Amino acid sequence: MHYTGLVNRYRSRLPFAPEVRAVTLNEGNTPLIELVNIPKRAGFEGRILVKFEGLNPTGSFKDRGMTAAVTQAVHEGSKAIICASTGNTSAAAAAYAARAGITAFVLIPDGKIALGKLAQAVVHGAVVVQIQGNFDDGMRLVKEVAQTTPVAIVNSINPYRLQGQKTAAFEIIEALGRAPDYHCLPVGNAGNISAYWMGYKEATGQRATASMGGYSLEAFSNNLPKMAGYQAAGAAPFLRGGRVANPETVATAIRIGDPQSWDHAWAAQKESGGWFDECTDAEILATQRLLAEQEGVWCEPASATSLCGALRDIKSGKIVQGATVVCTLTGNGLKDPDIVIQAGLKGLVQVAAERGAVEQAIVSQLR
Ligand SMILES: *Cc1c(COP(=O)(O)O)cnc(C)c1O
Secondary structure (H helix, E strand, O other), rough: OOOOHHHHHHHHHHOOOOOOOOOOOOOOOOOEEEEHHHHHOOOOEEEEEEEEEHHHOOOOOHHHHHHHHHHHHHHOOOOOEEEOOHHHHEEEEEEEEHHHEEEEEEEEOOOOOOOOHHHHHHHHHOEEEEEOHHHEEEEHHHHHOOOOOEEEEEEOHHHHHHHHOOOHHHHHHHHHHOOOOEEEEEOOOOHHHHHHHHHHHHHHOOOOOOOOOOOOOOOOOOOOOOOEEEEEEOHHHHHHHOOOOOOOOOOOOHOOOEEEEEEEEHHHHHOOOOOOEEEOOOHHHHHHHHHHHHHHEOHHHHHHHEEEEEEHHHHHHHOOOOOOEEEEOOEHHHHHHHHHOOOOOOOOOOOOOHHHHHHHHHHHOOO
């Protein structure tokens, strides 16, 4: 059957009546890719699989939440949506607003946004408001402005966002025949870890703290994973026990000091028996490279945080041998090529346009 997006696919498990028309770009249904080289190198006898959310229509998992939030906004008659964003939410809001024929207003920080993401907001015709502040300032301003203007907030404080995002957990259970033993995620605003936990719990017939009422909780999984949330060391409020005033990290998608889903994320950690930890920028970038070079999967820096933390916890034994581990790769590496190019064009060989020179370049590099 033709796949028409996650609202239609999982409607019975979402708060949408049959007559509500989905605003969709056929998001979701992303591949769960088993790593073949990295686990071997790490001496790990279990399985590591990556849920590659970078293959969503706008290149990040934000499309899952956005199809649900915009579907509901249009259903309620909204003519405009608004969000604060480190980049990917604005890209998704812009695309889904274009699809729905409504206006998207996006507040982005000045600087520290990957160029590809800014280009996406522009090309889809969003009104881009660049503020002299960071994501947390943008989030505060969006909440204030939405009180006085007729715009629907589509940040993850909008409960429909988490509803859409929880479907990734359903897809993983369907692919594996069960939930994994560990689920590893990058944590920024903490909506996604909350949404996955909601999805996993609902798949066992239980309601999570972030759930809404009025849809099916029929069980189709017997087990629950431990949820491991990894933050960038310079933007790690879950490790510091509270708000971080000036978050800094190369992983701009998780450069957030005041997570909006604070309580839900703590509930996910505690209820699942999981944990939070942090990774340095250098570790994050090294893992991004490792994944690209060893497995052929290019995710953005923030996304690599999940695998970065998982590999460290495999090494320490915190993640036990033989386990099945799923890491969410939240966004596509193509959004931020600068980060790779800045590190130097390793493998670039410049030679004369002559057969001998090209042969020499090849022979010297054969392995
Ligand atoms: C939004 C985003 C995150 C963080 O997700 P939260 O739900 O805010 O924790 C991580 N990686 C990428 C690529 C993102 O776009």
